[in-house]
Amino acid sequence: MSLISLITGKPGPSGFGSASTAEQVTEGIDASHLTAIVTGGASGIGAETVRVLALRGAHVIIAARNLEAANNAKQLILEENGAARVDVLKLDLSSLKSVREFADSFLAMDLPLNILLNNAGVMFCPYQLSEDGIEMQFATNHLGHFHLTNLLLEKMKRTARETGVEGRIVNLSSIAHKHTYDEGIQFDKINDQSGYSDKKAYGQSKLAIILHANELSRRLQAEGANVTINSVHPGLIMTNLMRHSFLLMQILKVFTYIFWKNVPQGAATTCYVALHPSLKGVTGTYFLDCNKFTASPLATNEELAKKLWDFSNKLINSAEQRA
Ligand SMILES: NC(=O)c1ccc[n+]([C@@H]2O[C@H](COP(=O)([O-])OP(=O)(O)OC[C@H]3O[C@@H](n4cnc5c(N)ncnc54)[C@H](OP(=O)(O)O)[C@@H]3O)[C@@H](O)[C@H]2O)c1
Numbered sequence: 341m342s343l344i345s346l347i348t349g350k351p352g353p354s355g356f357g358s359a360s361t362a363e364q365v366t367e368g369i370d371a372s373h374l375t376a377i378v379t380g381g382a383s384g385i386g387a388e389t390v391r392v393l394a395l396r397g398a399h400v401i402i403a404a405r406n407l408e409a410a411n412n413a414k415q416l417i418l419e420e421n422g423a424a425r426v427d428v429l430k431l432d433l434s435s436l437k438s439v440r441e442f443a444d445s446f447l448a449m450d451l452p453l454n455i456l457l458n459n460a461g462v463m464f465c466p467y468q469l470s471e472d473g474i475e476m477q478f479a480t481n482h483l484g485h486f487h488l489t490n491l492l493l494e495k496m497k498r499t500a501r502e503t504g505v506e507g508r509i510v511n512l513s514s515i516a517h518k519h520t521y522d523e524g525i526q527f528d529k530i531n532d533q534s535g536y537s538d539k540k541a542y543g544q545s546k547l548a549i550i551l552h553a554n555e556l557s558r559r560l561q562a563e564g565a566n567v568t569i570n571s572v573h574p575g576l577i578m579t580n581l582m583r584h585s586f587l588l589m590q591i592l593k594v595f596t597y598i599f600w601k602n603v604p605q606g607a608a609t610t611c612y613v614a615l616h617p618s619l620k621g622v623t624g625t626y627f628l629d630c631n632k633f634t635a636s637p638l639a640t641n642e643e644l645a646k647k648l649w650d651f652s653n654k655l656i657n658s659a660e661q662r663a
């Protein structure tokens with residue numbers, strides 16, 4: 341996708357572009373045989389994603405830490421579409437304990453799982469440690485989703501095997517993955533407060549998301565599992581995500597307004613990658629505006645991806661042992 345198509349909304353090779361909405365990219369798709377989990381589905385891009393997946397017939401579980409907001413989002417969807425199948429389940433991604441409890445509750449519901457949308461995220465928050473003692477943006481955006489995906493993976497593989505329908509995982513990354521610390525991931529000082537940059541810590545967490553999507557994709561292919569995993573940049577959309585940088589973003593928007601999207605456009609890439617039949621078998625790929633795109637050299641580094649995989653497992657094991 342070129343800068344020109346980003347501004348004009350001109351479609352790329354997929355037939356869709358930056359102006360396409362989630363409804364447009366899923367037009368005519370029947371998802372009534374699919375069950376999906378959307379993390380952070382109570383607001384922003386996630387809420388629109390839930391609405392459109394449910395509109396196409398999918399059974400959607402909103403995984404949210406704020407149950408009141410999630411129930412409101414569900415209510416709005418039901419007012420528009422009385423047949424929508426939407427459930428709400430508690431999940432706080434910054435807590436490894438909460439992630440495990442969520443996975444246990446979901447598995448106890450004995451539903452199939454075809455689609456996992458790792459959408460929740462925080463951006464540019466001031467330095468803070470999670471309850472497991474891990475820097476908050478890395479803990480929420482990356483580690484919580486890493487743990488969640490691992491806990492649900494067996495279920496996804498089984499669903500794919502038993503139904504013959506490909507499972508899909510989509511991770512919400514960001515173009516900001518290009519703006520990270522020099523070494524990409526600060527393995528030896530992940531919790532370092534003195535060198536903390538709220539912007540680079542966000543970039544680092546979003547780089548981790550792409551690296552993991554690529555690593556898991558390689559592992560799933562090696563096993564012959566019918567589950568794909570891709571990462572996307574949704575575009576620039578004014579949402580609650582900007583709560584820690586509201587003024588900065590408002591000013592930025594004045595100068596860059598041609599690049600901004602509305603929420604229905606912001607949910608398009610996620611919905612496209614989650615549902616579109618043309619992406620059958622496509623995995624380990626990074627998408628922007630509904631088209632394949634090249635991630636940064638760090639994001640395609642296989643060594644770094646392996647190292648991050650082991651590092652993430654170690655962090656989770658030691659946090660769970662302490663608990
Ligand atoms: N908007 C953009 O321009 C943009 C650009 C690039 C990438 N993205 C990515 O797109 C995704 C969606 O963002 P958005 O713009 O739709 O922002 P949003 O409206 O703030 O949505 C993020 C969601 O994540 C939830 N969340 C945050 N921390 C959580 C936690 N610890 N546990 C569970 N849920 C948590 C939020 O819930 P609460 O309300 O409870 O906090 C919220 O529902 C994010 O991953 C973001 O990084 C967005």
Ligand SMILES: *C1O[C@H](CO)[C@@H](O)[C@H](O)[C@H]1NC(C)=O
Pocket residue numbers: 458481482483484485486487488489490509510511548549550551552553554555556557569
């Ligand atoms: C995204 O994909 C990877 C798979 O690669 C998965 O392990 C991970 O838990 C997901 N989430 C993040 C944030 O990496």
Ligand SMILES: *[C@@H]1O[C@H](CO)[C@@H](O)[C@H](O)[C@H]1NC(C)=O
Pocket residue numbers: 500501504505506507566620
């Ligand atoms: C994998 O999923 C695709 C798409 O749903 C399906 O066409 C294919 O037959 C599946 N393959 C296997 C081995 O189940």
